[in-house]
Amino acid sequence: MKRITLLFWLATAGCASSQRPAVADRWLLTGARLYVAPDAPPLEGAWVVVSGGRIEAVGSASDAPPAGVRREEACAGGVITAGFQNSHVHFTDPAFAGAASRPGDELQSPLSQLTTRYGFTTVVDTGSDPANTGALRQRIERGELRGPAILTVGSPMYPENGIPFYLRDLPPELLRQLAQPASAEEARALVRENIKSGAQGTKLFVATPQGHGEIRRMAEDIARAAVDETHRRGGLVMVHPTDPDGVSAAVQAGADVIVHTTIDSPKQGWSAELVGQLVSRHVSVVPTLQLWGYELTKADVPADVRERLVGGAERQLAAFSSAGGQVLFGTDAGYMTDLDPTQEYVLMAQAGLTPMQILASLTTAPAARWSASERRGRVMPGFDADLVVLRGDPATDVRRFTDVKCTIRAGRTLFVRAPVDGEPPAH
Incomplete structure (x- = not known):
């Protein structure tokens, strides 16, 4: 294959050569295989030239890389893909408290374990303290911490008098901060304040379990007002649905992303009509299948019941994906203390998604959802040098998606897997 080279655009003043980065910023990554994108054939004996945080050139074994470039x-030597996005995380763990002033070495390890250790170069925080997450994001962008790009929806909104039962043990001062708008205008004001605080969208709990089978639901006019105000300001709306009726309410309100499949209702199935509405209205779904086994195990639910409920969520994902719905990978890590996403990949495969469909949920799909398809999600010249190097090929085993050798964002290596004595080489 011919080498693909980056054409530098002319700036409004000066010539292209004045925009070239210093030689020190130019380096070469080689791999056994490279997935340019989930919908493109892989390159064998591949290489990528990175310059100034962007991809300059991509090639294969049939076309030698440029000489004299730092390697x-x-x-080197693994399977290269575009950087991954986890579309459902939280920075609510005490390890991230005081992010503005906490010593960097105290933040680095939990940050790496939650994100870059598993190849995530972009994450979506689906609910946290906006000021604290904003401080963490700023420290990453200043280079004080090695971390992913953080997109956040800031503080979620709940139905009026609708805090879910599983949050009621929070300290009273925190409970008082949880937004429960009583009117459409109050919802609009909360959206404006949230986005002013640095959020890129809004999260709505349109239905919340109160215990003993009771579900509290957000009023339709309030949900729609929050959605409309968010869209007016260029943000996305992510919805926690709880049950199929919550999924339907989210669709009717105009939501962009459903952040879970559902198991909490006897009506666990998603009808063909509901799936069709999700797809026709371009609503994305983050499955979080691993979360359900985690939660049900904590609740001491018998294994056969757990299997039935998780199987129902897998069928929801299968129906949605088969209908052409856009799937976004996400785990709810940060709320879920099990940070290893291996089981999520396994469950998605059990639901019928192919390795390349899973790769799309990590790369091209989230880039499209966040209007960043011209910048990330593919390994192409001109794109950000957000890359993952895996020690094995996920096309042969989806567990390989977590076998991360290196994570690179904007040309900067954020994570390198430490070698283990006696470990066989990658294949």
């Missing part, structure tokens, strides 16, 4: 040996 990134620590990350």
